[in-house]
Amino acid sequence: MSAVFDCRDADQVLTGMRHARQAIGRGELIVLPTDTVYGVGADAFSPAAVQRLLDAKGRGRQQPPPVLVANVAALTALVETVPEPVQRLVDEFWPGGLTIVLPSQPSLVWDLGETHGTVAVRMPDQRVALELLEETGPLAVSSANLTGEAAAVEIGDAERMLGDSIAVYLDHGPSGAGVASTIVDATSLVRPGGEDAKVRVLRDGAVSRSELARVLGDLLEEPA
Incomplete structure (x- = not known):
């Protein structure tokens, strides 16, 4: 039986966070x-x-989940290196709606699926999520929906789709943006042969291409 906690309530948020941990x-x-x-x-x-x-x-x-982190230090622990253009993206858009794909740290022992040696990382701009991540460490997090269904923007949507497969639901009202994060692939900035490397947008979302271009300039790959 799943437990649901309203994190807008001061008492429930403490209990809910404990149960979630x-x-x-x-x-x-x-x-x-x-x-x-x-x-x-x-x-x-x-x-x-x-x-x-x-x-x-x-x-x-073949569809591995992204990883949410509480801070930039966690990013540096999860990836092989943080290239200077990626650091610019982090400085500008984190915490926020930008997920960045980079080669993962080779020493890590984990299995997120068929990642081909990469990891997609994001730092969310949401108090409850950040507090939880500070306590749990990095979490594999994907949108709370069944594949093919719209992403949940209210807790009831998630409950309807995922039911008792979830142990704890943390409710904080309607999602702020209601739009999934933008995903960019920056692996070519790290891997060999990257002289002409570009950052590629894998999914349009909360951060627009024009915002990315403002930070990256010519390093942002043109849409196909």
């Missing part, structure tokens, strides 16, 4: 608010928990 520690799934849409989260370093997340959404391993 415990659920993550047991390898279970939670639904948490973010600044874009609601997300379903799991311990990023538990392969069984990540597989549970994929199963709950009806996704395969």
Whole structure:
């Protein structure tokens, strides 16, 4: 039986956060608010928990979940390196609706799916999410919906789609943006042969191409 906590209530938020931390520690799934849409989260370093997340959404391993972090230090621990243009993006858009794909740190022992040695990382601009991430560490988080359905912008949407596959639901009212994060691929800035490297937009979302171009200039790949 899932537990639902209203994090707008001072008493419920403390209880809800405790239950969410415990659920993550047991390898279970939670639904948490973010600044874009609601997300379903799991311990990023538990392969069984990540597989549970994929199963709950009806996704395969070829669609690995992004990882949410509480701060920029966590990004540097998860990726091989942070190129200067990516640092500019982080300075401008984090916390916020930009997910950045980079080669992952080779020493990490985890299994997010078929990532081809990369990881997609984002720092959300949402108080409850950031406080939880500070306590749990990085979480694998994907939009709280079944594959093919619209992303949940209210907790009831997530409950309807995911039901008892989720141990704890953290409610914080309607999502601020209601638009998924923009995803950019910056791996070519790191990997060999990157003299003509560009940052490629994989998914349009909360951060517009014009905003990205303002920061990256010619390093932003033109749309096909």
